[in-house]
Amino acid sequence: MTQPALxxxxxxxxxxxxxTRMLRDAGVDLHESLITPPRxxxxxxxxxxxxxxxxxxxxxxxxxRALQEAGVEVVSxxxxxxxxxxxxxxxxxxxxxxxxxxxxxLRGVPATTIHRILYTPVYDPEYERIxxxxxxxxxxxxxxxxxxxxxxxxxxxxxxxxxxxxxLAAAGLRGSDFITGWKRREExxxxxxxxxxxxLDDRQFEDLKEIFPNLLLFGxxxxxxxxxxxxxxxxxxxxxxxxxxxxxxxRQDAGNPILDLAHALADPDLxxxxxxxxxxxxxxxxxxxxxxxxxxxxxxxxxxxLVWRNATRIRLIHAFRNVYGAPEDALLxxxxxxxxxxxxxxxxxxxxxxxEARGLIKGAQxxxxxxxxxxxxxxxxxxxxxxxxxxxxSIVKIEKPDEEEPFIPFAARMGATFLHGAAVTIHKAQGxxxxxxxxxxxxxxxxxxxxxxxxxxxxxxxxxxxxITRAQERLIWxxxxxxxxxxxxxxxxxxxxxxAAPLSLEAEDP
Numbered sequence: 001m002t003q004p005a006l007x008x009x010x011x012x013x014x015x016x017x018x019x020t021r022m023l024r025d026a027g028v029d030l031h032e033s034l035i036t037p038p039r040x041x042x043x044x045x046x047x048x049x050x051x052x053x054x055x056x057x058x059x060x061x062x063x064x065r066a067l068q069e070a071g072v073e074v075v076s077x078x079x080x081x082x083x084x085x086x087x088x089x090x091x092x093x094x095x096x097x098x099x100x101x102x103x104x105x106l107r108g109v110p111a112t113t114i115h116r117i118l119y120t121p122v123y124d125p126e127y128e129r130i131x132x133x134x135x136x137x138x139x140x141x142x143x144x145x146x147x148x149x150x151x152x153x154x155x156x157x158x159x160x161x162x163x164x165x166x167x168l169a170a171a172g173l174r175g176s177d178f179i180t181g182w183k184r185r186e187e188x189x190x191x192x193x194x195x196x197x198x199x200l201d202d203r204q205f206e207d208l209k210e211i212f213p214n215l216l217l218f219g220x221x222x223x224x225x226x227x228x229x230x231x232x233x234x235x236x237x238x239x240x241x242x243x244x245x246x247x248x249x250x251r252q253d254a255g256n257p258i259l260d261l262a263h264a265l266a267d268p269d270l271x272x273x274x275x276x277x278x279x280x281x282x283x284x285x286x287x288x289x290x291x292x293x294x295x296x297x298x299x300x301x302x303x304x305x306l307v308w309r310n311a312t313r314i315r316l317i318h319a320f321r322n323v324y325g326a327p328e329d330a331l332l333x334x335x336x337x338x339x340x341x342x343x344x345x346x347x348x349x350x351x352x353x354x355x356e357a358r359g360l361i362k363g364a365q366x367x368x369x370x371x372x373x374x375x376x377x378x379x380x381x382x383x384x385x386x387x388x389x390x391x392x393x394s395i396v397k398i399e400k401p402d403e404e405e406p407f408i409p410f411a412a413r414m415g416a417t418f419l420h421g422a423a424v425t426i427h428k429a430q431g432x433x434x435x436x437x438x439x440x441x442x443x444x445x446x447x448x449x450x451x452x453x454x455x456x457x458x459x460x461x462x463x464x465x466x467x468i469t470r471a472q473e474r475l476i477w478x479x480x481x482x483x484x485x486x487x488x489x490x491x492x493x494x495x496x497x498x499x500a501a502p503l504s505l506e507a508e509d510p
Contacts, residue, residue, distance in 0.1 A: 012055050015048055015244040019063060019216060022046055026191050026214040027089045033070040035089050038190070038213075045209070047197065047217040047235035050246030051266075052469040053259040056218045059246070060093070060193055061109050063216075067091050067191070075189055076110050078386070079131050079164035080120055090189040092117050092212075096199040098359045100431035102384035104195060110162060111195065115356050118207055119182045127168065127178035134158045134167055146171060163386050182353035185211060192216070196431040198223040198233045205234040222266075222465050224427055225455065232455065257286045258475050262468045265461045272448035272460055276441065279477045289475050294482035295438060297323055300422040301336050301367075301490055303434040305478070306467045307423055308443040314399045316423035316440070319483045321398070324490055330409050331368045331396065334490030336421035337380075338428065339364040343395060344414050355392060359385035360416045363428055368396075369492055376412030381495045388495070392416050426467045437471035439464070441479050 008016060020030045027038035050056050068074065075092045093111045095101040104111035123131060130146075132138035134155065143151075150171040157163075157170035168178050192212035194200065197219035200208075208215060217235050225233050235243060264270065264278060283291040295305055300320050307313045326332050341362045344352045359382035360366075369379040369389075378394040393415025397406035423440075444467075448460040455462075468475060 008059075009055065009246075011246050012059055015059060015246060016063070018244055019046065019048070022214060022216070023067070023191065028067060028070050028072055028191070030066050030070060033066075035071050038089075043213055045215045045217070045238060046242050046244065047219060047238055048244045048246065049217075049219050049221050049235060051220055051222050052262055052465075053256065054246035056220075056246060057104070057107065057195070060104075060195060060218055061107055063193070064091070064093060064109050072191070074110055075117070076112055076162065076164075078112070078116070078121065078166075079123065079135070089191065091191045091193070092189055093193045093195070094208075095195045095431065096204075097196075097361070097363055097431045098382060098384035099365055099433075100196045100199075100384075103433055105386075113359075113361065114194070114204060114208065115361055117189075117192075117211065118185060119353055119357065120185050121179045121357065122181045122183055124178050124180050127173065130154065130168065130171070131164045131178075134164060146173075165387055169387060182357055188213065190214060194218065196220075197235060199226060199431050200234045201226045202234065220469075222462065223430055223469075224462055224466050257282045257289050258468060258471050261289070261475075262465050265465050270461075272445060275464070276477075276479075283477070288473065290477065292438065292476040292478040293480050294484050295440070295478050296476065297484050297486050298488070299436055299438060299476075301334055303436055303438065304336065304338075304365075304421055304429070305423040305438045305440055306426050306429050306470065307440045308426055308447050308463055310425065311401070312440060312443050313423045313425060315401050316483075317399065317420045318401055320422040321420070323483060323486060328398075328407060331378075332490050333368060333370050334492045335368045337366040337368055337396065337418040338421040338424060339366060340397070340417045340419050342415070343417055355390075355416055358382065358387070358390050358392075360390065360392060363431075365421055365432065366418065367492065367495060369495075376415070381492070394418060426463050429470050430466055433470050433472050435472050436474040436476065437467065438476040438478055439467040441477050442481060 022044050023030060025039045025044060027036050029036050048056060048059065071088070072091045073088045075090050093104065093109055094114050094117055095104060095111050096114055098113055101111040101113050126143060129138060129141040130143065130151070133140055140151065154167040154171040158167035165179070188211050190212070191214045192208060193216050194208065195218045197217035198221070200217070219233060219235055221233065261279060261282060264275065279289065280291050282289045295316065297320060305316055307316065324332060326335065339360050339362060342352050342355055342360070365383040367381040367383065369381055371377065372379050372391045376393050377391055378396070380390045380392060380394075382388045382390055393412035395412055395415055395417040396409055397417065397419055398409060399406045399419065444460045444464055447463055448458065452459040
């Protein structure tokens with residue numbers, strides 16, 4: 001058997017062995033690193049669940065590497081060869097949002113979003129020859145208008161990043177040059193890994209089961225359930241035999257003060273005031289936890305303040321814009337936004353797929369770069385997307401305290417809708433992580449005083465757990481309703497610079 005490159009804890013080893021048995025039925029023998037015919041018709045769904053630090057992501061990465069070594073074809077979502085061999089097994093690694101997928105990609109795992117697997121791109125036949133060549137399925141093509149140097153740039157990019165659109169962009173092409181549209185996936189795949197599965201709703205789960213006869217869900221049972229899911233997650237309804245639980249904190253996370261605080265919330269007798277005292281004591285001895293007397297405004301442009309109440313979110317956004325001197329009728333370059341969905345009629349279904357494929361899905365974090373070339377258009381940077389620069393028709397809503405109707409500085413007739421992103425609710429923050437996270441503690445105090453529960457646990461504890469575990473390096477527990485003054489103006493020069501691919505919304509045939 002191909003042994004993992006590290007020593008597993010007992011619960012990790014047991015989970016690895018259980019998944020190995022499921023994969024053998026799917027046609028992948030990890031013991032011998034062999035591809036075999038599937039046993040039966042599939043229908044296997046398993047969940048690997050555990051709290052933060054229990055090693056879920058580490059196990060996902062090791063399973064991916066073992067599958068890759070066995071010869072499984074990894075489907076990324078940006079290009080899929082039509083020359084698939086019948087003796088190949090396929091794997092897709094998915095996350096609900098671009099930000100969550102980017103966390104995995106930073107760890108060397110080629111993750112994509114659920115949407116990019118549900119819908120596949122249709123390539124122009126001329127440029128599809130380049131894609132097939134890059135994927136190792138054809139000869140080096142001769143393309144009119146592309147030099148050998150441009151093809152060399154594409155090959156060099158693909159060797160390091162394994163992204164067909166990125167490689168074609170390196171050759172000087174735009175997405176609108178080589179992708180002609182999107183279609184619902186017709187052919188199923190073999191194996192699906194889904195990270196942040198606590199965010200899945202029932203409809204997404206059913207869609208995934210149609211595509212993957214073998215699904216492995218990775219989730220945290222202590223997080224918040226999706227809205228309208230009655231406090232439950234999709235893996236809660238699986239039989240106990242199909243749920244693998246990781247309970248031990250992995251050694252590289254032991255002694256992490258942020259995770260120590262998160263795990264302390266499991267104590268049923270812990271009260272809010274006692275927990276805050278723990279945070280304050282931790283901050284005195286470890287600079288990875290900060291007892292904050294005010295919100296640090298300079299962090300809000302890239303790492304939103306996490307709140308519970310919508311009214312708090314709106315007040316903080318209003319204060320953020322005021323402190324930077326943002327005009328009421330326009331956005332400043334560098335202001336953060338959150339995609340709130342798409343407003344498009346059915347006849348513009350193709351444009352909807354274009355926008356979603358570029359990362360403009362509900363909950364996507366975006367930075368405003370400036371007005372587009374057409375009225376109502378905005379130039380945007382989609383955080384976590386592999387090709388982050390987009391120009392799209394936008395409807396931007398700036399909510400104000402004590403006002404029912406938001407102000408709309410950009411009002412395209414239809415397109416992607418955005419809310420301001422300097423502060424977000426903890427619910428919407430699920431699936432994302434930032435180096436530094438600010439948690440607005442007065443909101444959690446209100447939740448504790450109200451005595452609300454969710455899935456049998458005090459709501460404030462679930463909120464605190466999700467908020468705390470969004471922090472990768474540093475946690476700021478903000479205890480007062482104050483805002484600092486900015487050290488510098490908003491900026492965009494820190495964002496990766498690539499040409500913006502235009503996504504127009506011109507009339508189409510019904």
